[in-house]
Amino acid sequence: MKKLLSVMLATAIMMTMLIGCADEKQSSGGGESDSKELTIAFSFEDLETEFWVAAHEIITDTLKKEGYKVIELNCQGDANKQLEQVNDALTQEIDGIIMIPVDGDTAVTVTAAANESDVPIVVFNRPPTSDEGNNITVVCDNATTAEATVDYMVEQAKAKYEKTSKKLTPCILVGDLGDPNAIERKNGFYAAIEKEAGIFNDVIEVPTEWDAATALANLQSAVQANPDIDFIFSSSDFLFPTIQSVVEPLGKWQKIGDENHIILGGLDGDATAGKLIDEGYVDGTGVQDLFFETEEALKAIVEAAQNGETDPDEVIKDPGFALTQGNLEEKRMDMWGNAVGAEQ
């Protein structure tokens, strides 16, 4: 009986696989483009942050609307799976790949696989760690954007120091250092801090690995060991709720103007950051121009596929900008998070 049950379960699993193999009806035709149907594989890491969710939505919707067939590949943060999925896609006669790599090293490996198969590849938002292989990389100038944001935070810190004569204790939530974006953001942070080193104590680095649970545990430990932390830069906006959950019980989640306010900044420009800036909890955030990046990525891959370019090699830089309490009126709707929020 047990064996029969096991057999039935196994059959059910196999049947599910079989059904899963059925080709999903793709949106084709009805598009605005007259060109032949191109098949684009879109490999992404996960959809954990608002930035990735929005990027995924814009890329897939635009491609489908234009009449292209999209093969979506979610590797759930696993580099090995990302390589396997892209290799699978390469056997399906695809015309191009857009990839959000797990990290910069994986971008190098997957680029090599695409180059071997003569398929053009666009690396979106997370650049490869080396220039081996040919790809089109669309990436924000993370160091400059982070520096501009932290410059504004340092201005606020200076004003506070002049008022209290007490040095501030800065803290940075560092992303996964396998990701060049995380390194660049960290460099931008230090470049700004070093301009006014005299008003700060030693910087406290909190590793997050781009994971909210890891960030929570490490930030809790850091705040316990250093209760004076009053200046936090988060390398990604998606960690603001994590910061709130750690500092709120300590009475430090306060609006600008309150003496317990922690000078707070981030980078990405998502809707949560936009809301927190509006409410006065966050001083500023670096904004990646998501619309510019997705548009450039789509344009690049479609052009390469239509022109038969198999190994285009180019870096497209998104200059980014800092949205702060100082320029909020002027630049509020330039931030993709606010624009998406308003649309919804």
Place this chain on the structure above:
Amino acid sequence: MKITSLAFKRIQGGYNMGVFRTKTQKKKKSVRQILQGAFLSEYFILYLTIVCFVCVIPFVPKIITRSNLLNVMSNLWPLLVVAVGQTFVLLLGGIDLSQVSIIGVTSVLGTVLMSNSFNEDIFASTPLWGWLIGPEGGPMADSAAAIPVCILAMLLIGTLIGIFNGFFVAQYKMPPFMVTLVTQMFYLNFAIFLTQSRNVMGLPDGFKQLGKGYIGGIIPYAAILALLITMIGYFILDRLVLGKWIYATGANETASLVSGVPTKKVTVFCYAFSGFCAAAGSAIYSARLNMGRPTLGEDLTMDIVGAAVLGGTSLLGGKGKVCLWNLP
């Protein structure tokens, strides 16, 4: 002489009876019985996989293209290697959760030895910097013997971790789940600690060939390694007394002990072999990705145990075998 003759007659009679019985059974077998036999066969998964594969062909003809088949198999070779090791532990009625961390730790340790260069800005903060690795690479950088030596080092480390697991399970009767969970957590974090979560790049081209290269453009190197380990596993279980001991220990450890089976040594062997296989799988995974990665096997637990169980190995121990259809 009489006895021999009698014995011969009995054997002959038995043989005849056997033939007779077989013939009788064959006559009586209905379609239902044949179907039932197929469904309850230990090769059921294999039959089902073939049926599934054939059914999909008309809908997705690309599935039988050479490139797709090679790609699918290349994704599965390292998993097969690791699952063979897991099968040995499952046959004991145990489980080896530490295989995933063995993959990570051996991936890092093996590749740092052979890497040709390390970026000082990234690796200077790692505990390996200065005494084991430097800007000019690891200790085996640019050495002709780097690849075999480093792979052997990976296999040795994996086996030692397996022996450690097996020792505590066998000697102290600790639950395998707990022992291997602890080693999994420890070695996973140890691997991250060693490189501070950084990936190891700059590996020799020859190592890359292990993951992507072909002999004569047809047979992948990874396939040869995977099939070799599968055959070793099959040989141990099917041809050696050790194999019988493993089944016996998994089916009833007390009875095996009473019967003279060295159950402790058998247990340690199975965990050691599991660690060995995990390290071999790690070599293939690392070569495919062309990097050493501390979190390499992190998400593979279900794939590994699933492959072994779907291949017919019982989680309760004492039942199962090493075969190629662990793969699906």
